[in-house]
Amino acid sequence: MPAASAERRVSRESIAVSVRDVGMAFGDVHAVRNASFDLPKGKFLTILGPSGSGKTTLLRMIAGFDAPTSGEIFINNSPVSAVPPHRRAIGMVFQKLALFPHMTAAENVAFPLKMRRHDARAIPEKVERYLQLVRLGGYGGRRINELSGGQQQRVAIARALVFEPDLLLLDEPLAALDRKLREEMQLEFRRIQKELGVTTINVTHDQREALVVSDEVIVMEGGRIQQKAEPVHAYRSPANTFVANFIGVTNFIEGVVAARDGALVSVAAHGRTLTGVAVGDAPATGGACAGAVRAEQIRIAPRADALDRLDTVLAGTVADAIFEGERIVYEVRVPHLGDQLVRVFDHDPVNHLQFSPGDSVCLGWNARDMHVFKK
Amino acid sequence: MRKSRAAYPLTWRVMDMLEAIAARLWPARFARALPYLMLAPAVLLVGILVLGLVQIGDSSLRVLDTSTFLMSEDYTLANYQRALTESFFATVAGRSLLGSVIVTVITLILAFPYAYLMVRTPSSALRNVLLVALFLPFFIGQVVRAYGWLIILGNQGMVNEALGLVGVPPMRLLYNYPAVLFGLIQYMLPFAVLMLAPALTAIPAELEAAASSLGANWLGTFRHVVLPLARPGLVGAGLVVVTLSLTDFAIPAILGGGSQDFIANAIYDQFFRTSDQGMGATLSLLLVAVGSLLVGLVFMLFGAGTLAMTGERK
Numbered sequence: 001m002p003a004a005s006a007e008r009r010v011s012r013e014s015i016a017v018s019v020r021d022v023g024m025a026f027g028d029v030h031a032v033r034n035a036s037f038d039l040p041k042g043k044f045l046t047i048l049g050p051s052g053s054g055k056t057t058l059l060r061m062i063a064g065f066d067a068p069t070s071g072e073i074f075i076n077n078s079p080v081s082a083v084p085p086h087r088r089a090i091g092m093v094f095q096k097l098a099l100f101p102h103m104t105a106a107e108n109v110a111f112p113l114k115m116r117r118h119d120a121r122a123i124p125e126k127v128e129r130y131l132q133l134v135r136l137g138g139y140g141g142r143r144i145n146e147l148s149g150g151q152q153q154r155v156a157i158a159r160a161l162v163f164e165p166d167l168l169l170l171d172e173p174l175a176a177l178d179r180k181l182r183e184e185m186q187l188e189f190r191r192i193q194k195e196l197g198v199t200t201i202n203v204t205h206d207q208r209e210a211l212v213v214s215d216e217v218i219v220m221e222g223g224r225i226q227q228k229a230e231p232v233h234a235y236r237s238p239a240n241t242f243v244a245n246f247i248g249v250t251n252f253i254e255g256v257v258a259a260r261d262g263a264l265v266s267v268a269a270h271g272r273t274l275t276g277v278a279v280g281d282a283p284a285t286g287g288a289c290a291g292a293v294r295a296e297q298i299r300i301a302p303r304a305d306a307l308d309r310l311d312t313v314l315a316g317t318v319a320d321a322i323f324e325g326e327r328i329v330y331e332v333r334v335p336h337l338g339d340q341l342v343r344v345f346d347h348d349p350v351n352h353l354q355f356s357p358g359d360s361v362c363l364g365w366n367a368r369d370m371h372v373f374k375k
Numbered sequence: 376m377r378k379s380r381a382a383y384p385l386t387w388r389v390m391d392m393l394e395a396i397a398a399r400l401w402p403a404r405f406a407r408a409l410p411y412l413m414l415a416p417a418v419l420l421v422g423i424l425v426l427g428l429v430q431i432g433d434s435s436l437r438v439l440d441t442s443t444f445l446m447s448e449d450y451t452l453a454n455y456q457r458a459l460t461e462s463f464f465a466t467v468a469g470r471s472l473l474g475s476v477i478v479t480v481i482t483l484i485l486a487f488p489y490a491y492l493m494v495r496t497p498s499s500a501l502r503n504v505l506l507v508a509l510f511l512p513f514f515i516g517q518v519v520r521a522y523g524w525l526i527i528l529g530n531q532g533m534v535n536e537a538l539g540l541v542g543v544p545p546m547r548l549l550y551n552y553p554a555v556l557f558g559l560i561q562y563m564l565p566f567a568v569l570m571l572a573p574a575l576t577a578i579p580a581e582l583e584a585a586a587s588s589l590g591a592n593w594l595g596t597f598r599h600v601v602l603p604l605a606r607p608g609l610v611g612a613g614l615v616v617v618t619l620s621l622t623d624f625a626i627p628a629i630l631g632g633g634s635q636d637f638i639a640n641a642i643y644d645q646f647f648r649t650s651d652q653g654m655g656a657t658l659s660l661l662l663v664a665v666g667s668l669l670v671g672l673v674f675m676l677f678g679a680g681t682l683a684m685t686g687e688r689k
């Protein structure tokens with residue numbers, strides 16, 4: 001089977017980072033447990049997770065600042081646990097940027113080139129080229145404290161990229177920026193990453209950022225990788241209730257499995273039977289389960305007849321209407337679900353703010369939009 | 376009504392009362408003078424010091440009449456001439472200046488790793504041990520410590536006994552220049568560490584991690600990141616050590632055994648041995664002048680801003 005092995009070798013060579021069963025324990029705190037993933041060259045991976053889920057710890061191990069207590073990390077297919085950070089070709093942008101305050105922007109960008117003994121004559125030209133890449137051409141002479149937050153951010157990016165690292169690590173470098181600038185910088189990251197084709201691992205707890213910039217997303221919680229998938233996939237088919245809850249706004253309906261029919265599951269909840277699709281480890285009949293429906297997949301209407309093409313229709317009362325600019329969020333109390341509050345997005349461009357608290361409404365969704373997880 | 380009273384804590388009411396009293400004593404329109412008022416005690420203290428300096432200046436311009444042991448009525452520069460021409464004073468001054476520079480350099484070299492380890496170690500047990508070891512000498516005092524060295528370094532001391540065990544004949548370890556410098560370094564080390572530690576704490580550890588990920592080994596990180604950022608602390612610690620050792624009295628007196636006098640010892644001799652107040656005052660003023668010159672020079676070389684006294688650097 002020479003063809004197959006050749007193919008496997010090619011695919012192996014295209015892997016930039018491979019994390020194998022990596023764990024990290026600080027005393028009896030397990031910051032990361034059994035993390036494994038492969039990242040192909042040139043891809044943009046985002047690690048998404050709540051505070052304290054082990055994102056920074058994982059990133060620091062890849063950068064070489066901390067040694068894993070178990071497992072091994074491979075960069076370009078060689079194990080790196082014995083390689084100190086300064087011998088790894090990794091550019092890192094820190095959460096607090098870590099720019100050198102006693103140097104100018106240009107000196108900061110030139111620092112890795114000097115330390116890595118690049119040809120001294122080529123350094124100024126290269127520094128200017130990378131400053132231009134991050135749209136800071138001509139700002140080289142400024143001291144760090146003479147630059148705005150966003151400009152400092154870009155100096156840090158130029159500094160991490162200028163020595164053409166195999167891998168770029170970003171530890172929530174956008175967290176401190178205001179929303180508008182953050183969104184601009186997210187697109188900027190994407191542009192630069194595409195332009196240079198550098199493999200990138202980005203850490204964030206901003207789910208929007210993860211979805212916008214990434215080729216792949218890893219969702220972490222409690223030190224464990226919960227799911228690794230393309231953004232669309234992670235959003236559309238979350239692997240478990242944690243991911244479903246963490247990305248997007250999701251309503252959970254708890255109940256027991258009443259019947260199974262292939263992928264379709266009937267869920268008995270509060271005396272009603274709702275139909276959804278099973279996810280992952282299919283729950284057995286009679287087992288506790290949770291049906292997850294995203295807020296934007298629920299239609300809202302004044303009467304049930306407007307929703308008659310949907311599989312599940314429930315009546316309720318509007319408890320609150322929250323104006324968020326581009327959309328309205330209705331919180332609807334549903335008596336048939338034990339007075340549970342269900343959140344619904346309404347983008348209706350015609351009937352703006354059509355309901356107010358106290359109005360009777362009907363909610364409806366398709367069976368394929370309710371994911372049923374084992375509890 | 377009662378309820379709102381209860382919600383207003385007693386401490387707040389006390390504060391209100393104090394504020395009202397303060398407003399009586401110091402109406403709001405005087406507010407701009409308040410900083411100066413708070414400055415007054417310090418200015419007063421410095422003022423007294425200046426008065427003393429004037430008095431000393433006056434004494435320095437009179438010579439001692441060796442027949443009557445009285446100070447002359449007329450002003451003369453004879454003391455200054457003697458101080459600047461007699462080789463004894465030049466030797467003492469040279470010894471003190473050279474000594475304080477050597478002590479400063481060695482102390483800073485020794486204090487830096489100590490302070491660095493203390494600030495950066497992840498183990499709080501080690502940090503506590505280092506801190507206690509740092510403060511312990513302060514409880515012992517300079518003179519007692521110098522006597523301790525007499526015991527340890529004496530001809531029958533621990534060091535010579537240990538050397539004897541390996542067959543080295545007893546050596547004279549005391550009453551020479553190296554002994555004085557050794558004693559001074561040992562005395563200055565805690566001061567230098569205490570001055571350096573805050574400066575090193577102010578350098579985020581992330582900067583060092585960043586430097587290493589950018590390709591700098593520990594030497595590169597130290598030279599290009601830690602050292603330049605620690606400069607304010609180094610300058611401050613250096614100034615403290617250089618002035619304290621230049622003006623030190625006890626260590627040269629005890630560990631030098633009279634043969635290794637520093638300027639302060641010479642001044643003491645003039646005041647209390649030969650009772651030549653004029654000469655003593657002259658030497659004191661010259662010491663003040665040399666010390667100020669040194670500090671001025673450091674400021675000129677590194678800029679007063681390096682002491683991190685200007686708010687501009689962050």
Ligand SMILES: Nc1ncnc2c1ncn2[C@@H]1O[C@H](COP(=O)(O)OP(=O)(O)OP(=O)(O)O)[C@@H](O)[C@H]1O
Binds near residue numbers: 051053054
């Ligand atoms: N040096 C350390 N010593 C002890 N525990 C640590 C250390 N560093 C991290 N931890 C613990 O490990 C867990 C993961 O921390 P980590 O910094 O990786 O979280 P994170 O996902 O980056 O969170 P955030 O989004 O808040 O930055 C936390 O519970 C944290 O308290």
Ligand SMILES: [Mg+2]
Binds near residue numbers: 055
């Ligand atoms: Mg973090």
